[in-house]
Structures are given as structure tokens and as C-alpha cells.
Amino acid sequence: MAAIHLLSPQLANQIAAGEVVERPASVVKELLENSLDSGADRIELDIEQGGVKLIRLRDNGSGIEKDDLPLALSRHATSKILQLEDLEAVGSLGFRGEALASISSVSRFTLTSRTSTQDAAWSVSAQGRDMSTEVVPAAHPAGTTVEMRDLFFNTPARRKFLKTEKTEFRHLEEVVKRLALSRYDVGFGLRHNAKVVHQLRPADTEIAREQRLGQLLGKAFVEQSVALDVVAEASGLRLWGWMGLPTFSRSLPDQQYFFVNGRVIRDKVVTHAVRQAYQDVLFHGRHPAYVLYLELDPALVDVNVHPTKHEVRFRESRLVHDFIFRTLFRVIADLRPQDQAPAQA
Numbered sequence: 001m002a003a004i005h006l007l008s009p010q011l012a013n014q015i016a017a018g019e020v021v022e023r024p025a026s027v028v029k030e031l032l033e034n035s036l037d038s039g040a041d042r043i044e045l046d047i048e049q050g051g052v053k054l055i056r057l058r059d060n061g062s063g064i065e066k067d068d069l070p071l072a073l074s075r076h077a078t079s080k081i082l083q084l085e086d087l088e089a090v091g092s093l094g095f096r097g098e099a100l101a102s103i104s105s106v107s108r109f110t111l112t113s114r115t116s117t118q119d120a121a122w123s124v125s126a127q128g129r130d131m132s133t134e135v136v137p138a139a140h141p142a143g144t145t146v147e148m149r150d151l152f153f154n155t156p157a158r159r160k161f162l163k164t165e166k167t168e169f170r171h172l173e174e175v176v177k178r179l180a181l182s183r184y185d186v187g188f189g190l191r192h193n194a195k196v197v198h199q200l201r202p203a204d205t206e207i208a209r210e211q212r213l214g215q216l217l218g219k220a221f222v223e224q225s226v227a228l229d230v231v232a233e234a235s236g237l238r239l240w241g242w243m244g245l246p247t248f249s250r251s252l253p254d255q256q257y258f259f260v261n262g263r264v265i266r267d268k269v270v271t272h273a274v275r276q277a278y279q280d281v282l283f284h285g286r287h288p289a290y291v292l293y294l295e296l297d298p299a300l301v302d303v304n305v306h307p308t309k310h311e312v313r314f315r316e317s318r319l320v321h322d323f324i325f326r327t328l329f330r331v332i333a334d335l336r337p338q339d340q341a342p343a344q345a
């Protein structure tokens, strides 16, 4: 065996990237979350070849100070938490400080940014073996642009796991959809190979939100769903959104979006509660469609379960389960009889 030595920063980052960066869609998720955390309300994405060739994101958020630019690419460097206690009530989407370090270790990566108080923009790139970075002047309005080219160019084994351009783009678009459904106040633009795929303006009215819903999930979902907004007085839990009519059931669970405090999640407790509410009105093998938002005290939910953060842990899962189940069950019970009936398969 060789003597013990420290991993080079790039190798350490590449190993960490194995957890965070699976495909172009995971890169887009991390970049979009960073933009949302920075307070941006306008985000433009340019994608080439399913995101493998190019992912360019531009936002109008807080920007990054010149001196912080190299740090942004370092592992375990974050502006979002200072101490362990902050994790208890983390309000930001990111907090691990791993994403940019990971992504920049497996691609050709440039970060360009300007804060509103700086009168010049600066840029930092990383693609060298030691991940050394140099800060150079650049032209850019207030905000940040991240450019990632040639994903996995230096890790051919991982590159081999990428699927076709079409499949990679489908995954990537799904990520954009989820985040666009989580923040109606933010405008999103998505272009693929120079063609506009989505152009979503900030939506601040009920009508505008339903328009966005229609653009992302299709008109049929909007027409065949009911809006709800229920607050439990005792616990303060709030559930709002749209639930598809039982008659709009699907053969696949492909239109199920559940957000907890603005974060898209997949959770057994939630899925079970929703299923149970629909149980009597759906045929076996059919799946409900829904876009639902649960809001609760951040201290009652643990988001630090998994690096990609699709999982949460509720402090009082029984309470959450019963609230979701009862709320949805009541909405279904109040539907017109013809809307309750299971769809004829």
C-alpha cells in the first residue's frame, strides 16, 4: 500500500461531485437554487446538447463580491450558514457549500458576477488540476452568470453514464419545471439549442399563476383541477395548491408535485396521505395529479437528510400526515358527484 497522503483539491471535489452531480439536470438544479437564494427574480438558462455541451445561467440576484469569487468555488465554502444551529431553521435552498466546487471540478467552469455596490464585474474560472483560480475583470450587469461547458470532460467513466441529448434535456426541463412551480414571483427563461422552450414571466395574480401552471403542466390539468388553500388553526400548517379531479387520473405518477416550504420533496408520509385521500375515488393502478404546497414552521422539518435534498424529515409526521389527508379528503368529498367518479379506464 502507498503511504497516506491528502487528496488533491480537485480529486476531493470530483469524489464529492459523485454525490451531487449526476447529470446536467443536477447542475441546473444547483445553479437555479443558488440564483433563488441570491434573491434573483429573473433567471435565464441557455442549454446546448441536453446540457452536456453548455449550461449557461444568468441571474439578477445579489451577485458575489470580488474577494469571495474564488471562495465560491472552494469546497465547504458557503455564505448561508455559520454554525450548526443555523441548520435547524435553514431558509435557503443550499447550505453545504459543495455544489460549485463539485461542478467546477468536472467541467470547464466560469463564474462572473457583480454586486450592486461594485461598479465593475469580475470573473473566475476553474479547469486546472489544482483548481487554482484567478480573478479577472469582466463586463456584466449586477447579478451572476455561471457558464459550465463540457460536463465530465475529465471524468470519462462518468461521461459514459450520460443518456441521449433528448433524455438529458427532459430531466433538465423537469428540474426547471419544479423550481418554476416553487417560485411564481420569479421569471424563468429556458432555451435549448437556441430555441425557446419556456418563457415564464413573474406571476403575481391567481390568473397568472394558473397560466404558468398551464404552460408547465398543460391546459387540461388547470381545467380539471380544483384550487385549495387551507390553514389548520391549532398547528399553523397550511396546504394550498391544485389537486387534479379524480376524473383526471393518470396511468403514471408523472404529475405529482409536492413542495414543503417551497422545496420540492418526495416523502413517504406525504405520498401516503395523498393516496389515502384519493383512495375511494381512483381506480386501482390510476394516479392522481397534483401541485401542492405545504407550509409549516421551518423548525418542524429537517432538510439536512440528503445532499440532493429531495428528502425531508418531519418532526411530527403524524400531524402532517393527518392534516394533508383530512384536507384533501374534504375537498374531494365536496366535489360534484360527477367529478368524484373514477375515470373509466
Ligand code: ADP
Pocket (backbone or CB within 6 Å): 030, 034, 035, 038, 059, 061, 062, 063, 064, 072, 073, 077, 078, 079, 080, 093, 094, 095, 096, 097, 098, 099, 100, 101, 144
Ligand atoms: P451553497 O449554495 O451550499 O452555499 P454553492 O457551492 O452552491 O454552495 O455556492 C457557494 C456560494 O457561492 C454560495 O454560498 C453563495 O454565497 C455563492 N453563490 C453561488 N451562486 C450564486 C449566485 N447565483 N448569486 C450569488 N451568490 C452565489
Ligand code: MG
Pocket (backbone or CB within 6 Å): 030, 033, 034, 093, 094, 095, 097, 099, 100
Ligand atoms: Mg448552492
